[in-house]
Amino acid sequence: MTSAAGSLREGDRKGKVTQVASKPIPFTAFQALWVPGTTRICALGSNDSGFGIIQLYNLTSNPPSPSSSKKPTTATTPAPTKQQQPRLVLQSEAEKKIQFKSGTFRASPRSSTLPHLLTGDFEGRVGLWDLSRAEVPVWMFRAHEDVVNCMDGVGSRTGRPEFVTGGRDGTVKLWDMRQDHKAAGSGTGTALGKPLSTMASLKKQVDGHDVWCVNMGVGQGTDDEMLVVAGYDNGDLRVMDLRMGQAVFETNLQHGICSVELSPRPQGTSLSSFSSLVATTLEGSMHVFDLVDGQFKATTSTSAGSNTTAMTEEVLAVQSGDDSTLWQVRHVPQRPDIVAVTDGGGYMHLYEQGDEKTLSKQLGSHKLAEQGILSLDFNEDMEGLFVGCDLDNTLRVGMLHL
Amino acid sequence: MDALTLQKLAQWEQAHASGNKKPLTAKEYPPMRSCQDITLKDIQPIQLTQKKARIEAVSAQEKKASEQTTSPVTSTSPSTTSEAIKSSGLSRKAYYESWDKFDVDKALEDFERDDKRSSAKPSSISTNSTKTAPKPLLSKPTGATAADQVEPATMPSDSVAAANAEKEKGNELFKKGLYVKAIEHYSASMALDPSNSVLPINRAMALLKLERFAEAERDCTLGLKLDSKNVKALWRRGIARRSLGRVDEAKKDFETALTIDPVNKAVKEELAKLKQGSTTTTPSSTAKPSATKASATATTPSKPVAKSTTAKKQESPASESSKPPVISSKRVLIKEVENDEDSELFSLGSTKRIAAEPKSTTPTASKVTPVEAAPKPVAVEVVKPTPSPTPAPTSAPVTPLTKPTTPPTTTSTSNPRTNMVAPSTTLDFQRDWKSYSKNNELLYQYIKLIQPEALPGIFKSSFESDYLSSMLTVFRTFYIPSEDPQLLYRSLVNLGKVQRFDMTLMFMTGTDKKDLVSILQHLASHVNDSTTTYSQQDLAALASKFKTTNY
Numbered sequence: 040m041t042s043a044a045g046s047l048r049e050g051d052r053k054g055k056v057t058q059v060a061s062k063p064i065p066f067t068a069f070q071a072l073w074v075p076g077t078t079r080i081c082a083l084g085s086n087d088s089g090f091g092i093i094q095l096y097n098l099t100s101n102p103p104s105p106s107s108s109k110k111p112t113t114a115t116t117p118a119p120t121k122q123q124q125p126r127l128v129l130q131s132e133a134e135k136k137i138q139f140k141s142g143t144f145r146a147s148p149r150s151s152t153l154p155h156l157l158t159g160d161f162e163g164r165v166g167l168w169d170l171s172r173a174e175v176p177v178w179m180f181r182a183h184e185d186v187v188n189c190m191d192g193v194g195s196r197t198g199r200p201e202f203v204t205g206g207r208d209g210t211v212k213l214w215d216m217r218q219d220h221k222a223a224g225s226g227t228g229t230a231l232g233k234p235l236s237t238m239a240s241l242k243k244q245v246d247g248h249d250v251w252c253v254n255m256g257v258g259q260g261t262d263d264e265m266l267v268v269a270g271y272d273n274g275d276l277r278v279m280d281l282r283m284g285q286a287v288f289e290t291n292l293q294h295g296i297c298s299v300e301l302s303p304r305p306q307g308t309s310l311s312s313f314s315s316l317v318a319t320t321l322e323g324s325m326h327v328f329d330l331v332d333g334q335f336k337a338t339t340s341t342s343a344g345s346n347t348t349a350m351t352e353e354v355l356a357v358q359s360g361d362d363s364t365l366w367q368v369r370h371v372p373q374r375p376d377i378v379a380v381t382d383g384g385g386y387m388h389l390y391e392q393g394d395e396k397t398l399s400k401q402l403g404s405h406k407l408a409e410q411g412i413l414s415l416d417f418n419e420d421m422e423g424l425f426v427g428c429d430l431d432n433t434l435r436v437g438m439l440h441l
Numbered sequence: 442m443d444a445l446t447l448q449k450l451a452q453w454e455q456a457h458a459s460g461n462k463k464p465l466t467a468k469e470y471p472p473m474r475s476c477q478d479i480t481l482k483d484i485q486p487i488q489l490t491q492k493k494a495r496i497e498a499v500s501a502q503e504k505k506a507s508e509q510t511t512s513p514v515t516s517t518s519p520s521t522t523s524e525a526i527k528s529s530g531l532s533r534k535a536y537y538e539s540w541d542k543f544d545v546d547k548a549l550e551d552f553e554r555d556d557k558r559s560s561a562k563p564s565s566i567s568t569n570s571t572k573t574a575p576k577p578l579l580s581k582p583t584g585a586t587a588a589d590q591v592e593p594a595t596m597p598s599d600s601v602a603a604a605n606a607e608k609e610k611g612n613e614l615f616k617k618g619l620y621v622k623a624i625e626h627y628s629a630s631m632a633l634d635p636s637n638s639v640l641p642i643n644r645a646m647a648l649l650k651l652e653r654f655a656e657a658e659r660d661c662t663l664g665l666k667l668d669s670k671n672v673k674a675l676w677r678r679g680i681a682r683r684s685l686g687r688v689d690e691a692k693k694d695f696e697t698a699l700t701i702d703p704v705n706k707a708v709k710e711e712l713a714k715l716k717q718g719s720t721t722t723t724p725s726s727t728a729k730p731s732a733t734k735a736s737a738t739a740t741t742p743s744k745p746v747a748k749s750t751t752a753k754k755q756e757s758p759a760s761e762s763s764k765p766p767v768i769s770s771k772r773v774l775i776k777e778v779e780n781d782e783d784s785e786l787f788s789l790g791s792t793k794r795i796a797a798e799p800k801s802t803t804p805t806a807s808k809v810t811p812v813e814a815a816p817k818p819v820a821v822e823v824v825k826p827t828p829s830p831t832p833a834p835t836s837a838p839v840t841p842l843t844k845p846t847t848p849p850t851t852t853s854t855s856n857p858r859t860n861m862v863a864p865s866t867t868l869d870f871q872r873d874w875k876s877y878s879k880n881n882e883l884l885y886q887y888i889k890l891i892q893p894e895a896l897p898g899i900f901k902s903s904f905e906s907d908y909l910s911s912m913l914t915v916f917r918t919f920y921i922p923s924e925d926p927q928l929l930y931r932s933l934v935n936l937g938k939v940q941r942f943d944m945t946l947m948f949m950t951g952t953d954k955k956d957l958v959s960i961l962q963h964l965a966s967h968v969n970d971s972t973t974t975y976s977q978q979d980l981a982a983l984a985s986k987f988k989t990t991n992y
Contacts, residue, residue, distance in 0.1 A: 057443075057446065059446075059450065076457060077457050077458070077459075078453070078454050078457050078458050097458075098454070099454060099458070100447070100450065100451060100454060101454075124447075125447075125450055125454070199470050199471055199473065199474065200470055201474070213474070215473045215474065217470070217473055218473065233476075234476075235473065235474050235475075235476055235477070236474070236476060236477050236478055236479060237478045237479070238478070238479040238480075238481060239478075239479075239480070239481060275484050277481060277484075279479050279481075281474070281477070281479075284477045284479055285479060286479065286481055286482075289481075289482075289484050290484065291484045420453060420456070420457055421449070421450070421453040424450075424453070438446055438450075440446075
């Protein structure tokens with residue numbers, strides 16, 4: 040298409056976010072994930088009745104056909120040549136007894152038609168699901184004593200098919216997909232599975248700190264190296280090196296850490312090795328740590344809300360406040376220097392990291408929703424395409440123009 | 442949404458709608474990791490002030506380099522340099538460079554201020570001097586010894602925490618002026634945490650306030666043993682030493698403090714004061730409390746080189762118990778006198794006496810001059826308060842003299858030439874006795890001054906046979922004719938109460954015994970007087986006490 044046909048030129052659109060599709064969903068989705076390699080979105084969470092829900096949506100611009108969707112829609116005559124707005128179409132739904140809290144596709148290798156979904160639920164169990172046959176999990180075992188708050192894996196990228204889970208019991212546990220959890224039974228009992236590594240405080244604290252978020256990343260590209268970043272509810276941030284078997288970087292950010300992510304190296308270089316770490320907290324502050332000379336050092340801390348260079352006027356006027364929770368921080372996989380942060384007011388703030396490892400520029404803030412966006416996931420095949428679900432129970436697909 | 446995007450999406454959808462068609466291939470993974478649990482330690486939260494300051498600094502200027510925000514101070518008390526560097530998140534170079542920006546003056550001011558306010562951390566440098574100070578490597582951030590952190594368990598954390606609690610209590614009381622109680626708490630906390638250098642130094646401060654200079658100096662020394670570079674300790678010890686009169690040592694301390702911290706104003710002041718005061722000091726001066734006051738009252742040196750210091754009174758605070766005796770710092774005017782036996786000062790005509798009575802706390806001022814009969818040219822005999830053990834007569838530890846009080850009978854000297862004061866300790870008595878023993882008249886006057894009931898207290902356990910002899914002589918010679926038998930009786934009775942009197946009795950000479958007999962006879966003859974209260978039985982008892990049976 041010629042640029043004339045487009046209403047905006049490339050240059051103007053940089054940093055702008057446009058909404059592609061949105062759909063209200065009948066439950067609270069804690070996690071909205073792209074199914075890697077497909078156009079499908081998986082949303083998991085819990086509904087009002089207290090059941091765990093996994094729903095699969097398809098983002099398609101094809102007109103809905105009666106056979107492919109459960110929801111009855113008015114049939115329209117297909118017009119294949121006409122470009123249509125993509126829509127989210129529910130493909131399948133699974134309802135389980137226990138509510139789901141977290142999930143990831145990253146644990147399973149990518150080379151499969153439909154990757155398996157790893158979930159963590161409110162009873163501390165971890166399960167693997169084949170979504171095409173979602174009645175019964177592939178396996179399920181009890182991983183934590185309390186809610187599995189977060190999980191992350193690297194199986195799809197490199198190294199070993201490992202994943203970490205962080206729970207409300209304050210522990211971070213490393214597992215391998217190949218582990219046999221027979222000892223733990225099928226998850227019905229109370230026995231815990233035995234992880235490869237447990238990262239926890241020595242003393243059992245009565246008021247231990249929840250692990251709110253975890254992230255994995257490979258250090259310098261070797262198979263053995265693995266960094267696990269964990270953020271806690273009291274503001275503790277720990278980076279643990281699994282090869283060295285100790286925490287290599289620890290700090291406290293004063294407020295509970297909602298989200299952490301290690302920045303991925305650009306694809307083409309060593310897989311999934313990172314160069315910086317971003318953490319966001321409850322009180323509207325975002326911290327960036329750079330890996331310099333093999334050590335982390337804090338570069339900048341900033342309140343995402345207090346932008347001095349607002350791109351648009353609307354943002355300032357409807358500012359949700361400097362201290363709103365920053366729910367998620369995600370790097371754009373194809374452009375690891377771009378970071379997107381969502382806050383409690385439904386905004387998404389974009390930052391670009393400069394060469395000197397500082398957040399040099401704020402690209403913009405865009406109001407995507409009325410309420411905070413809990414979950415954010417960028418598509419690995421389409422640059423800038425992301426999906427998020429917000430507290431309004433709405434699934435939103437957007438496009439970030441870079 | 443514009444067409445370009447739509448098109449892109451369409452392409453993407455086409456490519457991926459049906460997912461990855463590649464067949465499942467078992468990927469060769471390396472074997473599973475071996476189990477390796479990681480034990481995590483607690484992280485101390487960063488101080489709020491520092492943190493906020495950091496965030497504000499950054500948001501104000503987004504592009505500033507990290508040096509400005511510095512030290513993300515993780516308060517894990519690092520015990521090694523590398524740990525400190527690692528935990529501060531800075532690179533090694535940046536960490537060291539950030540120390541260049543450390544403002545020592547400000548830090549010292551801060552902890553001076555803190556100390557005066559007795560806030561939570563009296564001598565910590567790291568807390569209030571926020572942005573500029575990277576986490577000090579000294580792993581004893583004084584107040585914050587929450588040692589259950591990185592410190593390998595050299596100290597069980599509860600005792601340190603308890604030590605801290607005691608210290609806090611001490612600080613509170615110090616603030617209120619309850620120095621004695623504060624000292625109790627400091628002592629308790631020192632017992633709990635003997636390696637903390639702050640505690641003895643704080644206690645020293647409280648002792649200084651109480652003018653217990655010797656103890657304060659000891660505490661400062663202890664603190665310096667634990668932390669040899671502590672400017673505060675040196676400064677306080679200097680003050681203590683100066684107050685004790687050890688000017689040279691005080692000067693040394695102040696100078697050492699200045700080498701550590703050349704810009705410390707307080708130390709400079711003290712040093713200046715010292716230098717000024719020392720011009721009026723004679724080289725052989727030893728105990729000169731408050732040399733500075735000397736210039737005001739110094740007499741022009743005549744033949745005997747004289748130096749005087751004023752004794753200043755200080756009320757001990759009402760809240761103080763008298764259990765540990767408070768040495769109030771009455772500075773005694775001391776005239777240093779050359780040891781010249783032939784000097785006219787030694788002639789009885791112009792003798793002046795020192796009477797330093799720390800017994801009671803009623804203030805009376807008096808100008809006193811010591812008369813040294815002792816061979817060595819010690820200028821001052823310093824008197825310790827009576828409750829404390831009497832030092833050996835020859836050595837006199839130097840403490841500031843308390844104000845002298847005189848027993849009510851001071852003024853009763855009939856001899857206008859002499860100015861006698863009743864003794865309060867053996868030392869006084871010994872000294873006076875030496876000068877008067879040549880002249881029985883004077884001795885009589887002198888002994889008359891002593892309240893009989895005070896006799897046991899004066900002599901304690903050092904009642905010599907010579908004294909007994911002379912007293913008996915005086916009694917016989919002078920008391921019998923001119924004094925009340927009652928007084929004589931009382932004197933004898935109290936004499937008998939002196940410690941180890943029996944021992945002394947063994948040394949009685951024949952003359953003594955004779956004297957005793959005549960005294961007793963005299964007393965016996967006055968048994969039925971109206972003024973006498975003793976009876977025959979009393980006399981008999983007295984006689985047996987004196988080991989005489991016949992009189």
